[in-house]
Structures are given as structure tokens and as C-alpha cells.
Amino acid sequence: MPPRTAVRPRRRLPLIVTSDDDLLDDLLRLAAAGGAEVEVAADPAAARSRWTPAPLVLVGGDQAQGCLRARLPRRSRLVLVGRSGAGDPGWEVAELIGAEHVAMLPAAEPWIVDQFAESVPPHTTNAGRVVAVLGGRGGAGASVFAGGLAVTAARARLRTLLVDADPLGGGLDLVLGWEQLAGLRWPALTDADGRVDPPALVQALPNRGDLVVLSWDRGDLLPLPAPAMAATLDAARRGRDLVVVDLPRQLDDAAVIALQAADQAFVIVPAELRATAAATRVVAAAAPHCATLSVVVRGPAPGRLKATEVARSLGLPLAGTLRPESAIPRGLERGEAPAAAGRGPLAALCQRIVADLTGRRHAEGDAA
Numbered sequence: 297m298p299p300r301t302a303v304r305p306r307r308r309l310p311l312i313v314t315s316d317d318d319l320l321d322d323l324l325r326l327a328a329a330g331g332a333e334v335e336v337a338a339d340p341a342a343a344r345s346r347w348t349p350a351p352l353v354l355v356g357g358d359q360a361q362g363c364l365r366a367r368l369p370r371r372s373r374l375v376l377v378g379r380s381g382a383g384d385p386g387w388e389v390a391e392l393i394g395a396e397h398v399a400m401l402p403a404a405e406p407w408i409v410d411q412f413a414e415s416v417p418p419h420t421t422n423a424g425r426v427v428a429v430l431g432g433r434g435g436a437g438a439s440v441f442a443g444g445l446a447v448t449a450a451r452a453r454l455r456t457l458l459v460d461a462d463p464l465g466g467g468l469d470l471v472l473g474w475e476q477l478a479g480l481r482w483p484a485l486t487d488a489d490g491r492v493d494p495p496a497l498v499q500a501l502p503n504r505g506d507l508v509v510l511s512w513d514r515g516d517l518l519p520l521p522a523p524a525m526a527a528t529l530d531a532a533r534r535g536r537d538l539v540v541v542d543l544p545r546q547l548d549d550a551a552v553i554a555l556q557a558a559d560q561a562f563v564i565v566p567a568e569l570r571a572t573a574a575a576t577r578v579v580a581a582a583a584p585h586c587a588t589l590s591v592v593v594r595g596p597a598p599g600r601l602k603a604t605e606v607a608r609s610l611g612l613p614l615a616g617t618l619r620p621e622s623a624i625p626r627g628l629e630r631g632e633a634p635a636a637a638g639r640g641p642l643a644a645l646c647q648r649i650v651a652d653l654t655g656r657r658h659a660e661g662d663a664a
Contacts, residue, residue, distance in 0.1 A: 310334045310415045313343045313363065314356025319379065321523065322401055323354060323408070325549075328526035329556035330412030331423055331533055340366035347371065352415040354399075354408070360389040370394035375411065377401065406585060409556045423533040424455075425653050428558040430543045430582060432565035432575025437594050440624065441564050441642070442542040443471040444635035448646035450507035451638060454537040454654060457501075459528065460511040461520060461551055462544040469502060469511040473631030477502035481513040485524055497531045508536070525550035529557050538654060545578050547585075555585040560653060562590055562615055565606055567597035572606050579610050590615040592645070616645045 312323050315338040327334045335350070337343035340362045347353065347368050355363055357378040376395040380403065390398050399408055416423075427445060431438035439462070446458035460468040460482070469475045479502035501508045510528065532539040541554040555561060561582065565575045575591075583589055591612045593603035607614035619641045624634055635643040 308349050308351055309346075310352040310354070310412060311343060311346050311350035312336045312354050312356075313338075313340065313359050314354075314377075315339060316356050316358045319356045319358070319377065319401075322379075322405075323356075323377065325522050325526045325553060326405055326408045326556070327412045328530045329553045330409040330416070331530075331557065332412035332416050334412075340368055344368065352411055354411075355393070355395065360393065363393050364389055368393070372396065373411075373415075375399050375408075377404075377408070405552075406556060424457075424536040424539055425560075426529065426533065426539045426541065426554070426558045427649075427653065428541045428543055428554050428561040428586065430561065430563050430578055431545055432563050432578050432591075433571045434545070436564045436566055436571065436575075437618075438564045439465055439468060439471050439542050440628070440634045441562070441592065441618075441646075442540050443468060443633060444642045444646045445649065446507060446509075446538075446540045447472070447633050447635045448638075448643060449538045449540070449650045449654070450505060452647075452650055452654075453506060454650070455535070456507050457498075457532045457536045457539045458507065458509045458511075459532070459539060459541040459554070460509070461525065461541050461554055463512055463517055463520060464544065465512075465542065467511050467514075468542055469509055471628065472507075472509060472633040473628075474502050474504075474509060474511075477504070479503065479509075481511055482520060482524075483513055483515060483518055485510070485528065495535065497528070498535060520548065520550040522549035522553055525553045529554065533557075538650070547581050552585050555582055558586050558588070560588045560590070560649075561586045562592050562649075563610070563612065564592050564594060565610070566594050567601045567603060567606060569599060569601060572601070572609050575606075575610055579612065592616050592618060594618040596620050615649065618642060618645060 310332055312334055314320050335346055352373045354375045354377050360376055374395045376390040376398045379401045429438050429442040446456050449456040458468055480500045498508050501510050543551045565571055589612055591607050591610055592615050593606045603614055603617045621640050635646050
């Protein structure tokens with residue numbers, strides 16, 4: 297069989313050298329999280345022509361001895377990759393083949409994502425931005441905030457994808473009032489494990505104007521495979537201006553991929569002592585996967601807890617505050633999308649965040 301590749305061939309792509317299918321799946325997932333397209337070689341012979349031009353080479357422990365025997369030329373940015381508990385990946389061989397680092401999964405996953413991200417050439421930096429949203433506790437309002445961001449971006453004429461990564465969240469199509477719109481939901485896409493065509497993705501999902509939604513159906517509860525999330529985010533970065541991902545509080549592999557891919561992540565925390573305590577655990581789980589985590593504090597504050605105190609307790613920068621809006625829960629019951637009118641505290645905060653992320657100022661639209 298020819299070597300499996302993650303994307304269509306291009307010149308000067310990062311190169312993965314391994315015949316270990318499990319390790320390859322992990323590295324393809326991390327490449328997608330870093331927004332990088334890669335080439336794959338099953339052995340040193342297949343890698344030889346691409347060895348020197350590649351901006352980054354990752355060699356699986358299974359191919360370390362083979363690379364040494366093949367006498368491949370020394371090069372910079374060469375990483376030997378192994379997996380904890382799977383035996384010696386070839387520490388002595390790493391020095392002999394000129395590897396600058398030995399990376400052990402899963403601990404080294406965030407570092408590898410960074411290496412892939414650094415290998416993305418400048419001409420691809422106009423890829424879509426990714427925003428992740430988490431609730432600091434159940435009922436914090438994360439889904440409403442994610443929906444508000446997506447609606448606001450679409451009103452600003454940004455091509456926007458709203459991704460529901462929380463199978464227990466009730467469905468973002470309900471948040472938007474879109475449950476009757478035709479289109480694919482997650483269960484139909486869970487077999488995606490490679491490159492997804494952006495136009496095909498947009499056409500297949502429920503959409504109105506510039507806003508597209510990937511949510512859950514009302515069928516059996518299914519796990520969200522990590523490769524499906526990686527493939528979806530890869531397509532979304534290439535085909536959308538902004539991607540908003542609503543994450544579960546208990547992070548699974550798919551949620552970790554989204555966090556690692558996020559340009560910015562927000563934790564939504566009610567201004568309450570117990571909510572802040574609960575959010576501490578969420579932040580501890582999320583922070584290792586995203587360096588740009590910040591907090592949005594939502595009122596009311598029954599104990600007069602200040603937003604700055606919440607942010608200080610969590611050790612995060614304060615991205616903004618939200619005053620209570622009685623119109624939002626009433627509107628949700630009537631199928632009205634949050635921030636659709638473009639007025640109120642939620643809409644104002646979402647407009648500022650979208651502008652900061654994309655440089656695009658708010659303009660009237662009718663996406664929701």
C-alpha cells in the first residue's frame with residue numbers, strides 16, 4: 297500500500313515517518329490541532345526524497361533504527377516520538393540520527409502541537425480563527441455565550457461555524473431555534489478521519505446566511521471521535537473566518553483537540569462562590585491545553601462577589617462581564633437566537649470579542 301497522507305501533497309510540508317498506525321493517528325490529530333498539513337512516510341526509504349525539504353520531521357520510535365541504517369542526512373527540527381509505557385523509543389539512537397528532541401506521548405502533545413503550528417508557512421496565517429467556550433459549572437451559560445459569539449460574527453459578515461462538542465448539552469441547534477432545519481448532525485460525521493472538503497461541509501450542515509451549525513441529533517448518545525473533530529476543524533479553518541466550539545466541562549479527546557487548536561478560549565463563570573470553586577477544576581483541566589484561556593463572569597452576584605475577584609481566584613485574565621438579561625431566556629423559549637437583535641450586554645461583549653479576534657467591526661445582518 298502507498299503511504300497514508302493526511303492531506304493533498306504540497307511542497308515543504310512537515311513529514312511523519314512511522315508505520316505504527318496508532319502513533320500515526322495521534323500525530324495526524326496533533327497536526328490538525330496545530331493547523332498543519334503533513335506528509336507521511338511508512339519507512340526511511342519512502343521518506344528520503346522529502347527528508348531534507350520538510351520544515352519539520354517526526355520519526356516514530358518504530359523507525360528510529362531504520363533511519364540510522366538508512367544513513368539519512370542530519371537536519372534541524374528532527375523529533376523522535378514515542379509513547380509512555382510502550383518501551384524505549386531509542387534514546388541512544390536519537391542522538392545518533394541527530395534528533396533534537398525525544399517527545400513522549402501523551403505528555404508531549406501540547407508541545408508537538410506547537411511544533412506543527414510553527415511549521416505552518418506565512419501564507420496560511422489567514423486561516424480561520426478558532427474560539428473555544430467552556431462552562432465553569434453546569435448551567436453557567438456557556439452554550440448561550442457560544443451561540444451569541446457565532447450569531448454576532450455572522451452579523452458582521454464573517455463566515456462562521458458553530459460547533460457543538462458537548463453531547464450532553466441539549467443541542468446548539470435548539471439554542472439558535474434551528475432544530476427544524478435540515479442538514480447533517482454529528483452522528484453522520486463521526487467516521488471522518490481525514491481531510492474534509494470545506495464547501496461540502498458547509499453545504500451538508502444546517503445553515504442560514506453566513507452561519508453554519510454542527511450539532512447533535514436527538515438519537516442515541518454517541519461518543520465524539522477525536523479524528524472527526526480534527527478533520528472538522530481542519531476543514532473549518534480553511535473554509536470559515538471564525539469557528540466557535542462549545543466544549544463539555546469534562547474534557548474528552550475531541551475537546552482537547554479543540555482546545556489545542558483554539559486561538560482563544562473562554563470559561564464562563566457565574567459570580568458565585570460555589571461556581572468559582574467548580575470552575576477551578578475546569579480551569580485546571582483546560583489550562584495545559586490552551587495558553588490563551590480567560591474568564592467571562594456572569595451576573596447577578598448574590599453575594600456581591602466582584603468579577604475581578606473571580607478572575608484572580610482562577611488565575612485568569614478577565615475578558616468581560618455580563619449583566620443579567622431577562623429577555624434572553626424568554627427569547628430562547630421562543631426560538632430566538634442569543635444576540636440576534638445586536639443589543640444588550642451579551643451582544644456588546646460578543647461584538648468586542650469578535651472585533652478583537654478578527655479585526656472585523658460589527659455590521660448588520662440576518663444570519664439567525
